[in-house]
C-alpha cells in the first residue's frame with residue numbers, strides 16, 4: 001500500500017514539473033502566459049499567448065493549447081486530460097475548458113493575484129464558471145505561484 005503522504009509528495013513534484021514547462025512556454029508568449037496539457041503524466045501539448053502575432057484576441061495560451069491538441073487528436077473533447085496554466089483561466093478560457101471537458105485545471109497565479117498587480121483581467125474566477133456549468137472540474141491553484149507572478153515583474 002502506498003503511503004498517503006508519499007502520494008501527496010509525488011503529486012506535488014509532478015505538478016511543479018509540468019508547471020515549469022508552462023513557465024518556459026510563457027516566456028515565448030506575447031504576454032507571459034503559458035499552458036501545458038497532460039494525460040497519464042505525459043505532455044500532450046504546449047502553447048503560449050499569441051494575441052499580438054496572430055492579431056487574435058482569443059489566442060490565449062489555454063485556447064491555443066486546446067486547439068493544438070484537439071486538432072492533433074481530431075476530437076473536440078479532452079476528458080481525462082489536465083491543463084496546467086501559469087495563470088488561472090479567464091472566463092473565455094474557463095468556458096473552453098468546460099466545453100472540452102478537461103478533468104482538471106492546475107494554475108499558478110489567480111485572477112485576483114493579477115488584478116493586485118494591475119493586470120487587465122475579468123474578475124470572475126474559473127470556479128465560478130465551472131460551478132454554473134454542467135461539468136465537475138477539479139481546480140488547484142498556487143502551484144509555483146511566485147515563479148508565475150515573477151513573469152509579470
Ligand SMILES: [Zn+2]
Pocket residue numbers: 060061062089090091092093094
Ligand atoms: Zn484566457
